Amino acid sequence: EKTRNKITKSLSDVLSFGRKIDEDLLDELEEVLISDDLGYETTMKLIEELRESYKNKEIETSEQIIPFLKEKIKNYWPQRDRELAKSDSGPTVVLVAGVNGSGKTTSIAKLGFNLSSAGHKVVVAACDTFRAAAVDQLSIWSERIGVEIIKHKQGADPAAVAYDACQAAIARDADYLIVDTAGRLHTQKHLMKELEKIKAVTSKKIPGSPHEVILVVDGTTGQNAIAQAKEFTGAIDVTGIFLAKLDGSARGGIVIAIKDKLDIPVKFVGLGEKPEDIAEFEPEEFVEALFS
Amino acid sequence: MFESLTDRFNSVFKSLSGRGRITESNISDAMREVRKALLEADVNYQVAKQFCKDVREAALGAEVVQSLKPGQVLIKIVQDELTKLMGPEGSDIYYVSPGPTVIMLAGLQGCGKTTTAAKLANYVRSEGKKPQMVAVDLQRPAAIEQLRTLGEQIDVPVYCEESKDSVKVAKNGLKDAKKNDADVVILDTAGRLHVDQELMDEVSNVAKATSPHQIYLVCDSMTGQDAVNSAKEFNERLELDGVILTKLDGDARGGAALSVKAVTGKPIKFAGVGEKIEDLQKFHPDRMAGRILGMGDVVSLVEKA
Numbered sequence: 150e151k152t153r154n155k156i157t158k159s160l161s162d163v164l165s166f167g168r169k170i171d172e173d174l175l176d177e178l179e180e181v182l183i184s185d186d187l188g189y190e191t192t193m194k195l196i197e198e199l200r201e202s203y204k205n206k207e208i209e210t211s212e213q214i215i216p217f218l219k220e221k222i223k224n225y226w227p228q229r230d231r232e233l234a235k236s237d238s239g240p241t242v243v244l245v246a247g248v249n250g251s252g253k254t255t256s257i258a259k260l261g262f263n264l265s266s267a268g269h270k271v272v273v274a275a276c277d278t279f280r281a282a283a284v285d286q287l288s289i290w291s292e293r294i295g296v297e298i299i300k301h302k303q304g305a306d307p308a309a310v311a312y313d314a315c316q317a318a319i320a321r322d323a324d325y326l327i328v329d330t331a332g333r334l335h336t337q338k339h340l341m342k343e344l345e346k347i348k349a350v351t352s353k354k355i356p357g358s359p360h361e362v363i364l365v366v367d368g369t370t371g372q373n374a375i376a377q378a379k380e381f382t383g384a385i386d387v388t389g390i391f392l393a394k395l396d397g398s399a400r401g402g403i404v405i406a407i408k409d410k411l412d413i414p415v416k417f418v419g420l421g422e423k424p425e426d427i428a429e430f431e432p433e434e435f436v437e438a439l440f441s
Numbered sequence: 442m443f444e445s446l447t448d449r450f451n452s453v454f455k456s457l458s459g460r461g462r463i464t465e466s467n468i469s470d471a472m473r474e475v476r477k478a479l480l481e482a483d484v485n486y487q488v489a490k491q492f493c494k495d496v497r498e499a500a501l502g503a504e505v506v507q508s509l510k511p512g513q514v515l516i517k518i519v520q521d522e523l524t525k526l527m528g529p530e531g532s533d534i535y536y537v538s539p540g541p542t543v544i545m546l547a548g549l550q551g552c553g554k555t556t557t558a559a560k561l562a563n564y565v566r567s568e569g570k571k572p573q574m575v576a577v578d579l580q581r582p583a584a585i586e587q588l589r590t591l592g593e594q595i596d597v598p599v600y601c602e603e604s605k606d607s608v609k610v611a612k613n614g615l616k617d618a619k620k621n622d623a624d625v626v627i628l629d630t631a632g633r634l635h636v637d638q639e640l641m642d643e644v645s646n647v648a649k650a651t652s653p654h655q656i657y658l659v660c661d662s663m664t665g666q667d668a669v670n671s672a673k674e675f676n677e678r679l680e681l682d683g684v685i686l687t688k689l690d691g692d693a694r695g696g697a698a699l700s701v702k703a704v705t706g707k708p709i710k711f712a713g714v715g716e717k718i719e720d721l722q723k724f725h726p727d728r729m730a731g732r733i734l735g736m737g738d739v740v741s742l743v744e745k746a
């Protein structure tokens with residue numbers, strides 16, 4: 150049972166029937182978009198586009214605003230963006246990274262569960278050897294969802310775990326190898342280097358890999374997610390975002406700014422703490438929720 | 442990524458200082474920059490709006506006394522107001538006697554509760570107290586193991602039991618702490634969304650059963666606009682005593698600090714600045730103000746102006 154006891158306004162509150170399009174309305178629209186974490190710049194850009202279209206008489210009434218914005222935002226994400234890459238032969242390697250506590254390990258459990266339910270053979274690699282009980286956490290998940298885990302002791306070299314995991318994935322003829330990594334802030338240079346090293350190991354063991362590099366972004370994150378996306382991409386070429394924790398009242402509008410500025414697509418969303426609480430990213434639904 | 446506010450202020454204030462006084466018209470440009478800076482720092486829209494309104498009034502009042510360098514006056518007002526709003530400074534933990542003092546941590550998933558529990562335990566011990574931790578998170582896989590590992594690292598006992606009943610575990614943990622003569626008991630609770638009624642009921646039941654002397658909301662400094670909604674709900678359900686801001690070692694501007702302070706009115710006690718046990722600091726409102734504004738060292742800027 151969820152409540153929507155929010156301080157922040159929603160767009161449907163603002164766009165009452167027959168309301169005139171004027172500066173007041175645009176101000177309120179600005180509030181809604183900013184409250185959804187789209188950020189100042191992206192919000193201003195959308196409002197400017199709206200203002201233009203109004204001037205050019207492409208839209209005339211306030212009822213047209215939501216469809217207008219929906220169309221604009223939805224077009225940010227073409228279908229091809231959302232598919233998970235697949236290797237031509239051998240295991241598809243999915244490297245998962247992100248800042249501390251964003252939801253990486255849980256999202257891996259969800260993704261692993263999703264893929265194995267679809268009949269694929271999945272192996273997970275416990276490359277977070279740093280955080281207390283991180284290995285235990287992934288071990289419990291691997292048992293629950295019934296996939297194999299490759300792990301070393303806490304404190305081991307994560308690149309060595311990645312190496313073993315690649316070898317195991319090949320030996321077991323796995324379809325997917327999903328690599329969990331320790332949470333790290335994008336500002337920590339040495340930890341970003343460590344991530345590059347993990348990536349280099351998989352590329353070497355399984356040429357062409359990693360096929361996907363997923364950045365897990367906490368859906369409640371604000372503008373800092375832009376810096377996260379930028380720095381992680383700079384280090385390991387992020388191919389897609391897993392937007393976690395969208396089951397709360399935050400809308401995750403930051404991914405619009407990320408798409409706008411860095412052109413990184415969203416692949417999945419996380420909607421709870423259970424393995425089945427995962428969905429492919431649907432721009433329609435996402436935008437719908439943004440304005441509900 | 443962000444154009445620094447210092448640069449923007451400088452150009453706005455350059456045009457201001459030539460004119461000699463703060464007026465309705467010339468304050469507008471500057472306040473637009475302030476508002477933009479706050480929004481880019483994730484200060485909630487409404488909170489930013491109210492803040493700008495207050496500063497504007499304060500600034501217009503200051504016009505008569507100080508008329509030579511309005512830019513200088515304004516930037517000082519902005520900084521002071523922000524510092525005031527995030528204060529008072531004070532990380533003192535209120536210990537009861539006879540003990541044990543019960544401290545409960547709560548917050549959204551992944552915000553840093555478990556890590557902070559260990560940091561706090563380490564901190565209270567440095568104040569000469571004997572801490573104990575209780576693993577009340579029965580939800581997250583390996584949550585107990587995580588707390589136990591951290592407890593071992595710092596040599597602080599952790600009470601835990603296999604159970605599904607968090608109220609029972611918390612009560613037993615308290616009993617155990619009394620038996621051990623602990624001065625401070627820290628309860629690590631499961632992460633939960635403020636919109637999840639079932640889990641919010643659970644945490645408030647734990648609070649009712651253990652009557653903590655202090656309940657702290659742990660808040661990730663990277664949180665966006667929604668911080669007001671979660672903080673408000675946690676405060677209503679738990680009557681918070683304070684806030685602990687985590688992950689300030691990154692480059693998040695941390696506007697959530699202002700938002701949370703504004704909606705709860707509760708002091709920000711500590712700042713988490715890393716993953717290691719010793720990475721816990723006292724919270725400094727003035728530094729946080731500079732950080733939110735993205736201006737680094739505001740004081741030297743004012744002196745230069």
Ligand SMILES: Nc1nc2c(ncn2[C@@H]2O[C@H](COP(=O)(O)OP(=O)(O)OP(=O)(O)O)[C@@H](O)[C@H]2O)c(=O)[nH]1
Pocket residue numbers: 247248249250251252253254255256277280283330331332333365393394395396418419420421422426550551581632634
């Ligand atoms: N409500 C909700 N909680 C989530 C979701 N995804 C993850 N979580 C919770 O968020 C918390 C952190 O998740 P983890 O998977 O441990 O995050 P992580 O990024 O691996 O954390 P570190 O390895 O410590 O950096 C846990 O309590 C998860 O149960 C989600 O989609 N919804």
Ligand SMILES: Nc1nc2c(ncn2[C@@H]2O[C@H](COP(=O)(O)OP(=O)(O)OP(=O)(O)O)[C@@H](O)[C@H]2O)c(=O)[nH]1
Pocket residue numbers: 249250280332334548549550551552553554555556557578581584630631632633687688689690691712713714715716720
């Ligand atoms: N960089 C940094 N990382 C932190 C800080 N505090 C906690 N973390 C990290 O954030 C992640 C989540 O921390 P936890 O203590 O597990 O968070 P939690 O709130 O207990 O999570 P749940 O119990 O799943 O809700 C871990 O990777 C921690 O190491 C901090 O101040 N700075």
Ligand SMILES: [Mg+2]
Pocket residue numbers: 253254255277283329330331332
């Ligand atoms: Mg993890």
Ligand SMILES: [Mg+2]
Pocket residue numbers: 554555556578581584629630631632
């Ligand atoms: Mg925890």
